[in-house]
Amino acid sequence: MSRGSNILAEFLRGLGQATFFLLTIVRALPGALLRPRLIVQQLYHVGVLSLIIIVISGSFVGMILALQGYRTLSHFGATSTLGVFVSFVVVRELAPVVTALLFAGRAGSALAAEIGLMKATDQLSGMEMMAVDPVKRVIAPRFLAALIAMPLLTSIFAVMAIGVAGGHLIGVDLLGVDQGTYWGQIHAELRPHDVVESLIKSLFFGIVIAWISVYQGYFAAPTSEGVSRATTSTVVVSSLIVVGLDFVLTAFMFR
Amino acid sequence: MISPDSDIHVRVRGLRFSFGPRVIYDGVDLDIPRGKITAILGPSGTGKTTLLRLIGGQWRPKSGSIEVDGVNVHKQSRSQLFELRKRMGLLFQSGALLTDLSVFENVAFPLREHTDLPESMIRDLVLMNLEAVGLRGARELYPEQISGGMSRRVALARAIALEPALIMFDEPFTGQDPISMGVLIRLVRTLNKAQGLTSIIVSHDVKEVLSISDYAYVISGGKVLDHGTPEAIRASRSEYAQQFLHGRPDGPVPFHYKASKNYADDLLESVE
Structure with missing residues (x-):
C-alpha cells in the first residue's frame, strides 16, 4: 500500500473510532445528568478557570476593534456607527471563534492531558476493575461541562468586548463617541437572531472541542510522549475544525 | 491439579x-x-x-x-x-489511585459508586479498611503525598472495600x-x-x-x-x-x- 493510502486508512480508522466513542458518550449522558455534582466540579475546571483568559482577550479584542473601526469610519464621518461595527463583528464572528480557540488551548488541552494521564497511570483501568465505567464517571461529565461552558464563555467574551471594557472603553470613554448613540445603534441594528446564531455556533464549537479533547485523552498512548501528542493534537485539530466549521455555519446562517 | x-x-x-x-x-x-x-x-x-x-x-x-x-x-x-x-479486586502495580481524591475518598470510591450506604457507615467502613492497612492516620493525604508502598496499601484497602x-x-x-x-x-x-x-x-x-x-x-x-x-x-x-x-x-x-x-x-x- 502506498504511503498516501496508509494515511487515509489511518485517518478513517480514527474517525470511525471517534464516532463510536461519541455514541458511547451520548449514551452515558443521561446517567451523568443524574450526578450534577460531578458536572459542577468539571464546570469549575473548564469554565471558571478559563474565565481570566476569556475576559482579558475579550476586552482587548473589543479595544482593538474600536481603534481600527473608529479610524476607518471617521473617513466617512460615520463614527456614530462604531457600536454597530464592534457588536456585529464580535457577536457574529469573533466571540464564538476566538472563545473556541482559547477554550481549546486552555480547557481542551487540560482535559486531554488529564484523561491521558489517568489512562497512563492505570486510573481508568482501575475504575473498570472496580466495575465503574470510566466513560460514565470521567468522560461524560467532562464532555457535558465543556458543552455548557462554551456558550457561557462566549457570552462573557462578547459582553467584555462590546460593553464593559473593549469597544465602549475605547470608543466612548477615549475617542468620545456619544454613549447614547453607541448603545442606541447597537440596540437598533443587532437583531436577536444574531445573538442566537452566535450561541448556536458556540454550542457547535463546544461539542467539537469537548469531543476531540476527551477522544484524544482517552485514546492517547499511555506514555509521556503519547500524552503530549494528545494535548497538541487536541489544540491543533480543534482549532482547524473550529475555523472550518465556522465558515460552513456562517455560510448557512447568512444565506 | x-x-x-x-x-x-x-x-x-x-x-x-x-x-x-x-x-x-x-x-x-x-x-x-x-x-x-x-x-x-x-x-x-x-x-x-x-x-x-x-x-x-x-x-x-x-x-x-x-x-x-x-x-x-x-x-x-x-x-x-x-x-x-x-x-474481584485487582491491585495494580502503580496502585492506580485516583489522584484528584484524598486517601479517604479513594477508599470510599467503590462504596459510593456501588452502594447507597449512609455517610456515617461509609466513614466507618473506610476507617476500618484503612486501619487494616495501617493508614488510618493518612486519610487526609493525597496520592502524590504518600510513598509508593503506602499507595499500594491504600489501593489494597480500596480493593477490599466491597469485600x-x-x-x-x-x-x-x-x-x-x-x-x-x-x-x-x-x-x-x-x-x-x-x-x-x-x-x-x-x-x-x-x-x-x-x-x-x-x-x-x-x-x-x-x-x-x-x-x-x-x-x-x-x-x-x-x-x-x-x-x-x-x-x-x-x-x-x-x-x-x-x-x-x-x-x-x-x-x-x-x-x-
Missing part, C-alpha cells in the same frame, strides 16, 4: 493470547484454588499482568476460556461483567524497600487468612512470594513450565525453574539476545 471442582475459583483452559505477532500465551491451563494464595511466577515480559487483565475481562483471549466461579468471563454482557468484577472473594496482585513487592515489602507480605497473608480471600500474586520476587503462597505456577514463553506447592517448585528439576529461582544469568533463558550473525563475523564486518 487440585480437585474437587468447587474448590477451583478461577479456571483457565487452553488460553491463547497475542499482541499482534507477539504470542503471549500459547495454550495455558491454570487452576486457582479457592481461599488460597496462588503465585504466578515468571520473568518480566511474559505477560503476567496480561493474565490478570484477562481474568478481569479487560482483554479478550484469542481462544480458550477463563471461568471465575464457574462463569465464563468473556461470555458476559458488559453489565454482567461489572457484576462479576464487584466480587471481594478474589483479589489479584500485580507485582505487589516490586521496587519496595525491605520494610514496606515486609508490611505488604504480612498484609497479603493476613487478609487471606482472616477473610478467606482467594489471592493471586503475579510476581518475579520469587523468595518473598513462595514464602506466603500455597501453590505456584511458573510461566515462561507462553506456557506453564512447572506448578506445584512452593516446596515442590523449590525442589523442581526443571532447568528453567532452577535458573529462575536462583537468578542465574545464563541457562534456558539465554543471557544473549538472539543476534542474526555470530559474534566474530559481526566484529569482522567492515564498516562502509
Whole structure:
C-alpha cells in the first residue's frame, strides 16, 4: 500500500473510532445528568478557570476593534456607527471563534492531558476493575461541562468586548463617541437572531472541542510522549475544525 | 491439579493470547484454588499482568476460556461483567489511585459508586479498611503525598472495600524497600487468612512470594513450565525453574539476545 493510502486508512480508522466513542458518550449522558455534582466540579475546571483568559482577550479584542473601526469610519464621518461595527463583528464572528480557540488551548488541552494521564497511570483501568465505567464517571461529565461552558464563555467574551471594557472603553470613554448613540445603534441594528446564531455556533464549537479533547485523552498512548501528542493534537485539530466549521455555519446562517 | 471442582475459583483452559505477532500465551491451563494464595511466577515480559487483565475481562483471549466461579468471563454482557468484577479486586502495580481524591475518598470510591450506604457507615467502613492497612492516620493525604508502598496499601484497602472473594496482585513487592515489602507480605497473608480471600500474586520476587503462597505456577514463553506447592517448585528439576529461582544469568533463558550473525563475523564486518 502506498504511503498516501496508509494515511487515509489511518485517518478513517480514527474517525470511525471517534464516532463510536461519541455514541458511547451520548449514551452515558443521561446517567451523568443524574450526578450534577460531578458536572459542577468539571464546570469549575473548564469554565471558571478559563474565565481570566476569556475576559482579558475579550476586552482587548473589543479595544482593538474600536481603534481600527473608529479610524476607518471617521473617513466617512460615520463614527456614530462604531457600536454597530464592534457588536456585529464580535457577536457574529469573533466571540464564538476566538472563545473556541482559547477554550481549546486552555480547557481542551487540560482535559486531554488529564484523561491521558489517568489512562497512563492505570486510573481508568482501575475504575473498570472496580466495575465503574470510566466513560460514565470521567468522560461524560467532562464532555457535558465543556458543552455548557462554551456558550457561557462566549457570552462573557462578547459582553467584555462590546460593553464593559473593549469597544465602549475605547470608543466612548477615549475617542468620545456619544454613549447614547453607541448603545442606541447597537440596540437598533443587532437583531436577536444574531445573538442566537452566535450561541448556536458556540454550542457547535463546544461539542467539537469537548469531543476531540476527551477522544484524544482517552485514546492517547499511555506514555509521556503519547500524552503530549494528545494535548497538541487536541489544540491543533480543534482549532482547524473550529475555523472550518465556522465558515460552513456562517455560510448557512447568512444565506 | 487440585480437585474437587468447587474448590477451583478461577479456571483457565487452553488460553491463547497475542499482541499482534507477539504470542503471549500459547495454550495455558491454570487452576486457582479457592481461599488460597496462588503465585504466578515468571520473568518480566511474559505477560503476567496480561493474565490478570484477562481474568478481569479487560482483554479478550484469542481462544480458550477463563471461568471465575464457574462463569465464563468473556461470555458476559458488559453489565454482567461489572457484576462479576464487584466480587474481584485487582491491585495494580502503580496502585492506580485516583489522584484528584484524598486517601479517604479513594477508599470510599467503590462504596459510593456501588452502594447507597449512609455517610456515617461509609466513614466507618473506610476507617476500618484503612486501619487494616495501617493508614488510618493518612486519610487526609493525597496520592502524590504518600510513598509508593503506602499507595499500594491504600489501593489494597480500596480493593477490599466491597469485600471481594478474589483479589489479584500485580507485582505487589516490586521496587519496595525491605520494610514496606515486609508490611505488604504480612498484609497479603493476613487478609487471606482472616477473610478467606482467594489471592493471586503475579510476581518475579520469587523468595518473598513462595514464602506466603500455597501453590505456584511458573510461566515462561507462553506456557506453564512447572506448578506445584512452593516446596515442590523449590525442589523442581526443571532447568528453567532452577535458573529462575536462583537468578542465574545464563541457562534456558539465554543471557544473549538472539543476534542474526555470530559474534566474530559481526566484529569482522567492515564498516562502509
